Amino acid sequence: MSTEPGLRERKKERTRAALIEAAADLFGRKGYDETTVAEIAAAADVSTRTFFSYFRTKEEVLFVDNAERLRIAQAAVRQRLPGERPVDVLTRTAQQVLTTDTFASELFVRLAPLRVRLILGNPALQGYALRLLLSGQTELARGLHETFADELDEVIAAAMVGAFIGAMVAVVMQLFAEVPDPEQAILVDQDHLVAELRRGMAVAVAGLAAVGDQPAPR
The missing domain is CATH 1.10.357 (Tetracycline Repressor; domain 2)
Incomplete structure (x- = not known):
């Protein structure tokens, strides 16, 4: 039981890192304005709702x-x-x-x-x-x-x-x-x-x- 919070936090950190990596890749290839939150979420294999549980805006990711x-x-x-x-x-x-x-x-x-x-x-x-x-x-x-x-x-x-x-x-x-x-x-x-x-x-x-x-x- 004592290891569960650590596992949960590591999973959250991996998801956060995946969103940042996806955003950086899309911003670099497509441009900032041309990249949507939905595309960032999809590239990180999470939902748009999950994106907003980590970041309020695209600017926060950048x-x-x-x-x-x-x-x-x-x-x-x-x-x-x-x-x-x-x-x-x-x-x-x-x-x-x-x-x-x-x-x-x-x-x-x-x-x-x-x-x-x-x-x-x-x-x-x-x-x-x-x-x-x-x-x-x-x-x-x-x-x-x-x-x-x-x-x-x-x-x-x-x-x-x-x-x-x-x-x-x-x-x-x-x-x-x-x-x-x-x-x-x-x-x-x-x-x-x-x-x-x-x-x-x-x-x-x-x-x-x-x-x-x-x-x-x-």
Whole structure:
């Protein structure tokens, strides 16, 4: 009896993974708008009703790994180790995201270039991605401000998070925009991606070094 919940959870995870794989394959071959929920469900050998028990929309499937990375970042940015400055916390937060299993997974390598290609060609997805980005930035900026309430006001915290995330998003967009076929994503291997993201982080850190010289207006 004690093994039943574990078996049930594993089955649910397999179904979820099958839906994600089916969606990625159909989005890549047919396009985002041309793919229906019914087709994704059929390709995963489940009912449409089952699809909606895992995902509310097609967008959620395409951005399925976003929530976990945001959860990790939110937890990290609310920690303050001895001697850390705000830029140190952001750097550590980014490094934790880069080394998480979610970021390093085959799923991310498969979905990241597909997302970039679909976003660049679909205004509706651009809007969805922007809403996710702004929501995530707002949460992280709030966390950074609360962590350094004695040093940062809300405006500077928001500017710092925006600069940091903006640099990393720009690197990902640039790298994967150069990969027209998602199946060629392997050309952007994980080590290269992480190295380039660290370069982007270095640029952001250099720019944020002047934050201490920006007092709040009176």
